Amino acid sequence: MTQTMAVAKALNESLRKALENDPKVLIMGEDVGKLGGVFRITDGLHKDFGEGRVIDTPLAESGIVGTAIGLALRGYRPVVEIQFDGFVFPAYDQIVTQLAKMHARALGKIKLPVVIRIPYGGGIGAVEHHSESPEALFAHIPGLKVVSPSNASDAYWMLQQAIECDDPVIFFEPKRRYWDKGEVDVSALPGDLHRAVVAQQGTDITLAAYGPMVKVCLEAAAAAANEGRSLEVVDLRSLSPIDFDTIQASVERTGRLVVVHEAPVFYGAGAEIAARITERCFYHLEAPVLRVGGFHAPYPPARLEEEYLPGLDRVLDAVDRALAF
Amino acid sequence: MSVKSTAAGASPAKGRGRTSPRGHAAKPRTGDPGLVQLLTPEGERVEHPDYAIDLTPEELRGLYRDMVLTRRFDAEAITLQRQGELGLWASLLGQEAAQIGSGRATRPDDYVFPTYREHGVAWTRDVDPLNLLGMFRGVNHGGWDPNENNFQLYTIVIGSQTLHATGYAMGVAKDGADAAVIAYFGDGASSQGDVAESFTFAAVYNAPVVFFCQNNQWAISEPTEKQSRVPIYQRAAGYGFPGVRVDGNDVLAVLAVTRAALEHARSGQGPMLVEAFTYRMGAHTTTDDPTRYRRDEEREEWASKDPIARLKTYLEREGFADEAFYAGIDAESDALAKRVREGVRNMPNPGTMAIFDNVYADGSALVDEERAQFADYLASFEDAAAGSSAGTGH
Secondary structure (H helix, E strand, O other): OOOEHHHHHHHHHHHHHHHHHHEEEEEEEOOOOOOOOOOOOOOOOHHOOOOOOEEEOOOOOOOHHHHHHHHHHHHHOOEOOOHHHHOOHHHHHHHHHOOOOOOHHHHOOOOOOOOEEEOOOOOOOOOOOOOOOHHHHOOOOOOOEEEOOOOOOHHHHHHHHHHHHOEEEEEEEEEHHHHOOEEEEEEEEEEEOOEEEEEEEOOOEEEOOOOOOOOOOOOOHHHHHHOOOOOOEEEEEEEEOOOOOHHHHHHHHOEEEEEEEEEEOOOOOOHHHHHHHHHHHHHOOOOOEEEEEOOOOOOOOOOHHHHHHHHHHHEEOOOOOHHHH | OOOHHHHHOOOOOOOOOOOOOOOOOOOOOOOOOOEEEEEOOOOOOOOOOOOOOOOHHHHHHHHHHHHHHHHHHHHHHHHHHHHHOOOOOOOOOOOOHHHHHHHOOOOOEEEOOOOOHHHHHHHHHOOHHHHHHHHHHHHOOOOHHHHHHHHHOOOOOOHHHHHHHHHHHHHHHHOOOOOOOEEEEEEOOOOHHHHHHHHHHHHHHOOOOEEEEEEEOEOOOOHHHOOOOOOHHHHHHOOOOOEEEEEEOOOOHHHHHHHHHHHHHHHHHOEEEEEEOOOOEEEEOOOOOHHHOOOOHHHHHOOOOOHHHHHHHHHHHOOOOOHHHHHHHHHHHHHHHHHHHHHOOOOOOHHHHHHHHOOOOOHHHHHHHHHHHHHHHHHHHHHHHHHHHHHHHO
């Protein structure tokens, strides 16, 4: 049964289904109750499931994650909303030193099924701390799983899969895609949460992206097609673990790879992918792996973000450079 | 806001009568009226109007046994560290009454969230003392199943566990269970944001959690005055729940106050803060040197308040214990020390591939890949060894 819905609505429907399916699932966060969240992702859930399931919390991020850990230890499955990317840092200690490690410290005797939803990335004209892409900081931490959907169908399915997962999952939501509509088959069988997919087939070069940049890469592929170039786009979907097999298979077909993300390039996900793919595909590569992303500078004021964010032209420029080798 | 009114307002007990039901009111009260005490440093039994307790001689002997065995375990661990068998140890010396009194106040279905110094509390929860030594020996980072004795893993990051306790207590309340949660932390932790946030959450959600602060006067080298400008128990008032200070070297008072606090939580009245006023007789850990920051006289003064000596004086004064009892405990202590010593020395190192175990509950392709690569790498040495030994045959 396929329905057309925006990413935000898909997330909302996904949370609703998770609350219906499992009485242990809880929603927690600032303003997630009557307001329905600042992006309305939890809209209507408080009304239908009550304040015992959809919990408005004090304004204290470490407290939100720390108490979610305690609730998980008691057998609940908390889904925590951090209001914006830049506000996760007060909770970073709890996530890194506690949430990520407790399963291992107990030699596997306890599980921490906590999902932390973080609206991330720029492009909405916000003030500082509202447009950042801190995903590499979480993907670097063993014990955490990190995923990011790029479209409505993945938003719907991946969030439910994250909630069903017995590990802590950091769920990055591309906030500037919240209002993009897409097809969601709510009766389909979902794919593997950590499997990358080829979103667009091509033969000349592979673009690897996730979250908000998948759309940009698909647009770049369409534009390049007009110039007779065939770009393959891989949507990573998961950043920890990363499905290197799918990227490798693509690069073995195309011989070239450009990784695209909003986060600063320096120490970013692109560096990890470039290193691993170079190791795996050294004799298939016709050019060095290139990266397109943010600068080693604070996310700029909104009036400059169009220049900061990788757009069509910067992606196509990297394609030109890769093909020039 | 006066100290006195805060203390009075913070009391959870209903009765404010001048005489106690047991008729001990004629006995002199000692010390700070804001400090709950039932046994003076001289071993004299006194009463407190809000916190009565009536223990049988057998129960009193049990508390004494708990404290002595815990102290012996602690002493053995220090020795093992000095002998190189443990990488580090955090001694509880001096805090036996705070830990045994509060631990014995818990019920099996209550849940304990400790720091890394709660060896006495672990004892009261029937956690095998050897389990506590694994992380200090370096064979694991915790290593026990917290749900077996409702005793969570030790927490190294200061104050983190108070939030876990609060969340767990929120879950207890959701389940409609008749249980309470107790979170241990120190005076230093009271400065941490997580402790403040746990107070906020616990108050807002009326969570059945008791915050048990062992104020042992020193956070490594920082005195309590560097953490707080008011007595720590008074902070509870700012969050809207009761706080009380108890003589942490008085096992009877700690037991009575913690029992009342846990009952307060279980009965749906929400959180409570207990500040056990005690003293860390030893170093912060075996790497610390307290002679650099505190005076000998201070330690000597606190030594006169020793929790074990004071209970012993009381037992002897009342004729509740005889020589056979003490001899029995001595023998038990020796047996425990022997078991701990041998147990630590025989503790197996984890296998190398344990590095990759339990990183994820649902597994991870990345961990699987690195595990396989490292296994191949290790196997290459065996292949080389096999190759060279085969070579010598020629």
